[in-house]
Amino acid sequence: MRDAIEKLGAVTLFVVREMGRMLIFILYSLYIIVRDPGKPIHIFKQVHFIGAKSLFVIFLTAAFTGMVLGLQGYYTLAKFGSEGLLGSAVALSLIRELGPVLSALMVTGRAGSAITAEIGIKKITEQIDALKTMALEPFKYLVSPKVLGALVALPLLCAIFDVVGIYGGYLVGVKLLGVNKGAYFYQMEKSVEWKDVWSGIVKSVSFGAIISWVCCYKGYYAGHGAEGVSRATTEAVVMASVLVLVWDYFLTSVML
Amino acid sequence: MIKLVEVEKSFGSQVVLDRLSVEIPPGKITAVIGPSGEGKSVLLKHMIGLLQPDAGKVYVEGEDITVMRRRELNRVRERFGMLFQNAALFDSMSVFENVAFPLEEKTRLSSYEIRDKVHEALEHVGLRGVDDKFPDELSGGMKKRVGLARALLLNPRIILFDEPTTGLDPIICRAIHQLIKDTHSRFGFTAVIVSHEIPEIFDISDYVAMLYRGRIIEMGTPEEIQRSEHPVVKQFISGSLEGPIHFV
Numbered sequence: 001m002r003d004a005i006e007k008l009g010a011v012t013l014f015v016v017r018e019m020g021r022m023l024i025f026i027l028y029s030l031y032i033i034v035r036d037p038g039k040p041i042h043i044f045k046q047v048h049f050i051g052a053k054s055l056f057v058i059f060l061t062a063a064f065t066g067m068v069l070g071l072q073g074y075y076t077l078a079k080f081g082s083e084g085l086l087g088s089a090v091a092l093s094l095i096r097e098l099g100p101v102l103s104a105l106m107v108t109g110r111a112g113s114a115i116t117a118e119i120g121i122k123k124i125t126e127q128i129d130a131l132k133t134m135a136l137e138p139f140k141y142l143v144s145p146k147v148l149g150a151l152v153a154l155p156l157l158c159a160i161f162d163v164v165g166i167y168g169g170y171l172v173g174v175k176l177l178g179v180n181k182g183a184y185f186y187q188m189e190k191s192v193e194w195k196d197v198w199s200g201i202v203k204s205v206s207f208g209a210i211i212s213w214v215c216c217y218k219g220y221y222a223g224h225g226a227e228g229v230s231r232a233t234t235e236a237v238v239m240a241s242v243l244v245l246v247w248d249y250f251l252t253s254v255m256l
Numbered sequence: 257m258i259k260l261v262e263v264e265k266s267f268g269s270q271v272v273l274d275r276l277s278v279e280i281p282p283g284k285i286t287a288v289i290g291p292s293g294e295g296k297s298v299l300l301k302h303m304i305g306l307l308q309p310d311a312g313k314v315y316v317e318g319e320d321i322t323v324m325r326r327r328e329l330n331r332v333r334e335r336f337g338m339l340f341q342n343a344a345l346f347d348s349m350s351v352f353e354n355v356a357f358p359l360e361e362k363t364r365l366s367s368y369e370i371r372d373k374v375h376e377a378l379e380h381v382g383l384r385g386v387d388d389k390f391p392d393e394l395s396g397g398m399k400k401r402v403g404l405a406r407a408l409l410l411n412p413r414i415i416l417f418d419e420p421t422t423g424l425d426p427i428i429c430r431a432i433h434q435l436i437k438d439t440h441s442r443f444g445f446t447a448v449i450v451s452h453e454i455p456e457i458f459d460i461s462d463y464v465a466m467l468y469r470g471r472i473i474e475m476g477t478p479e480e481i482q483r484s485e486h487p488v489v490k491q492f493i494s495g496s497l498e499g500p501i502h503f504v
Contacts (some may be wrong), residue, residue, distance in 0.1 A: 072329070122347075124343040125342060125347070126341070126342065127347070128344075129306050129344065130344040130346070132306060132333070133306070133333060133336055133338040134361075134362070135330040135333040136361055136362070231376075
C-alpha cells in the first residue's frame with residue numbers, strides 16, 4: 001500500500017516537474033523570439049524544411065482524404081437523396097477539421113521527428129555546449145527559427161491540403177459518381193463561411209506552435225547517446241500528435 | 257585566474273566532485289590528470305559555467321560565476337575558448353563556416369576580413385584546402401585542429417582543453433601538444449588541459465594537478481608530480497596495476 005502511494009507521488013512529481021520545464025521552455029523561447037529573432041535566412045530555411053519539403057506527402061494524403069470523403073459523403077447523402085450537398089460536406093469537413101489536423105499530423109511525422117533528432121544529436125555531441133561557451137544563446141539558433149518556421153508553414157500547408165482535398169472529392173464525386181459539377185461548387189460556395197476558414201487557420205497556427213514546441217523541447221532534453229535521441233524522437237511524435245488532437249477538441253468546442 | 261572553492265557535484269547518488277578546491281595560475285598551462293571517469297570533464301565544465309555546482313564557489317578572475325545570471329555569465333564566457341573532447345564542430349556547417357561562425361555572430365567584420373582571419377587561423381593549426389569539407393569528412397586529428405582554430409579565433413584569455421589528444425596516433429598527439437605550446441607562448445592565455453597522455457603532458461604543462469575521488473590530491477610542477485611520493489599519484493604515473501587505484 002505504502003509502495004503504491006510512494007509510486008503515485010513520484011509519478012505526480014515527475015509529471016508536474018516535466019510540465020513546469022515545458023512551460024519555462026516555451027516562455028523562454030518566446031522571450032528570445034521577441035528579443036532577438038535572429039537572421040531571416042534561418043527562418044526561411046525552416047519554412048522550407050517544414051513546409052516545402054512536406055509538400056509531396058501533403059499532396060498525397062490530401063488527395064486521398066478528399067477522395068474518400070467524396071465516396072463516403074456520396075454514400076451517406078445518397079440515402080437522403082441529397083447528393084447535391086456533397087460539395088459543402090467535403091469542403092466543410094476539410095476546412096474546419098481534416099485539413100488542419102491531418103496536415104499537422106503529417107508534419108509531426110515528417111518534420112517534427114527530424115527536429116527532435118537534430119536538436120538531440122546536437123545536444124549529445126556537445127554542439128549546444130559549444131554555442132554556450134561562445135557566449136551565444138542556443139535557443140536563438142536551434143529553437144526560435146523552428147518555432148517561427150512552423151508558425152508560417154503550417155497554415156500554408158493546411159490551405160494546400162484543403163484545396164487538393166476539395167479537388168480529390170470533386171474527382172470522385174463529380175467525375176466518378178456523377179454528381180452535378182455546378183451543384184458541387186455552388187453548394188460549397190454557399191455553405192462555407194469566412195468563420196470556417198478562419199477557424200482552420202487558427203487551428204493550424206496553434207498546431208504549428210504545439211509541434212515545434214514539443215519537438216524542440218524533447219530534443220533539447222534528450223537523454224544520453226543514440227538511444228536517448230531515439231527515445232526522445234518517439235516521445236516527441238507521440239506527444240505532439242496526442243496534444244494536437246486534444247487541443248483540436250477544445251479549440252473546436254470554443255470556436256464552434 | 258580561475259579558483260574553485262569547496263565545489264561539490266553529484267549525479268544521482270554518485271558523488272563526482274567532493275569539496276574540491278583548486279587554483280589555476282594565470283598565464284600558465286595547467287594539466288589536470290586522473291583516472292577515466294573521475295570527473296575531469298565535469299571539473300572543466302564547472303569552470304565555464306556549463307555545469308552548476310551543488311555547493312561551493314567558482315571564481316573567474318575574481319568573480320563568482322555560480323551566482324551569475326545568464327547575461328553576466330555570457331560576459332564572463334567571452335573570455336573563454338573551449339576545445340571539446342570530440343571537437344563539437346557544428347555538423348551541418350563546413351569547416352570554413354564553423355570557424356567563421358563566432359566571428360559572424362559576434363563581430364561586425366566584413367566578409368573579406370572574416371575570410372582572411374579564418375584562413376589565418378586554419379593555417380596556424382596547419383590546415384589548408386579543407387574549407388569546404390564537412391566535419392564528418394575529417395579525421396579525428398583534423399577535427400581537433402579545426403576546433404582549436406575556432407577556439408583561438410576571438411583571442412580568449414582562458415582556453416579549456418577537454419582531452420585534446422585522446423584517440424589520436426602518437427605523432428598527431430605530439431603535433432597537437434606542440435601546437436598548444438606554440439600558441440600559448442604566442443598569445444599567453446591561461447590554459448587548462450584535461451589529459452591522460454602521460455608522460456607527454458608533462459613536457460608542455462607548467463603545473464599538473466591530479467584528480468582522484470573527487471578531489472585534487474596533489475598539484476605542482478611536472479617535476480614535483482613525477483617525484484611525488486603519494487601512492488595514488490605514483491601508481492597513476494607509472495601505470496602500474498598494483499596500488500590504491502582499483503579497476504573493475
